[in-house]
Amino acid sequence: MTSEVAVAAPVRAQRVREIATELGGLRGALIPILHAVQEELGYVDQPDVAVIADVLNLAVAEVHGVVTFYKDFRRTPPGRTTVAICQAEACRAVGAVPLAEHAQQSIGCSFGETSVDGRVTLEAIYCFGNCALGPAVQVAGKLHGRVTPARLDALLGEAR
Missing domain, CATH: 1.10.10 (Arc Repressor Mutant, subunit A)
Structure with missing residues (x-):
């Protein structure tokens, strides 16, 4: 210590x-x-x-x-960047499930966890109110709509 x-x-x-x-x-x-x-x-x-x-x-x-x-409370330090992916029905209907699977694989952690390197925390959110532009993702506090796996990779590259 x-x-x-x-x-x-x-x-x-x-x-x-x-x-x-x-x-x-x-x-x-x-x-x-x-x-x-x-x-x-x-x-x-x-x-x-x-x-x-x-x-x-x-x-x-x-x-x-x-x-x-309550899932709102984090019990471990967050990563330097938080990535939140909407998992509400409207976003799920337009690709949030495969996007979440891609995110978990590329970041290397599940929802509610932080990558081993401490860079990224991945969170599931149930509605940003951006339903018309789903799937919605928030990266480092900035909301993005119509996010594809390729676009998520680009956003993660910028955040890292």
């Missing part, structure tokens, strides 16, 4: 405690806190769960249950 990692954990825990304390007074504060932690720190790490539980006076198991139940 490097000293950078040893220093990062207490700093992260302190920031998670600050976020949880700031938002703890909200009604139903747990989910907004989890979203805020993920937004700022990239993911909800297991030690974060204990800190949030402590601030909210909840059982660690209760917070862990929420984090693991």
